[in-house]
Amino acid sequence: MHETPGYHHVTKVEAFDQLVFLAGQCPLDSAGDLAAGGLEGQTSQVIRNILVALGSAQARPEDVVRTVIYVVSADREELSAVWTQLNESPLAPAFTTASTLLGVAQLGFPGQLVEIDVTAAL
Template sequence: MSDGNGNSSGVERINPPHLAPPTGFSHAVRTTAPGTLVFLAGQTALDSTGRIVGDGIVEQFERALGNLLEVAASAGAGPSDLTKLTVFAVDVADYRHHAKELGRVWKRLVGSDFPAMAVIGASRLWDEEALVEIDGIAVVR
């Protein structure tokens, strides 16, 4: 099955033409290949000492996404295996304001494959200094 980008990975990204075109996400992701579900816990911009690093949303997003990708890789999943992500942001307006920069971070770390995604506003996260947290699901084939 092609994912719409010419890849035969068993993952299909579905974006119905009658819905608004997605920017930075897919409306749906379907997998038909046999595989293992990997549930990825929420990751923030924690460094290896357990301290939040990064002065703003873009730096923290990059670190949180990097942490999520590292966890995924430890479970055998690559960036194209990500099927569902949820981004929790303490300031959705700030997240939207930096959308282009966040998109550049995404493309550099993940590429042009987009999972089904949601951004949800949160009054605060577990780590009070965290501006963003990302969790997700991957399918390892």
């Protein structure tokens, strides 16, 4: 298999007490407003939302076993910028597991540019 830019092709979890499935985390703030700042600002909000959601389940980024990252873009530089931002954030350990990064045509909210689906094992 080819070398990866930090993630693993396979993540095996041998023992766990619980699986934690986060709904796709969107770039909405606590008031339900879309984060400002374009793709970078929205990615920052998604990171914050994931950290809060993981914390509510007593999980940490190190407990994440799978991520799927959706970015509204066909531009590889924009996809790469999101990947870099994620891996330079406090959430970075989550992206060393089985991770998929996808460029998509559209997401659920008007103006939404990024969404991340997360699974953790405790």
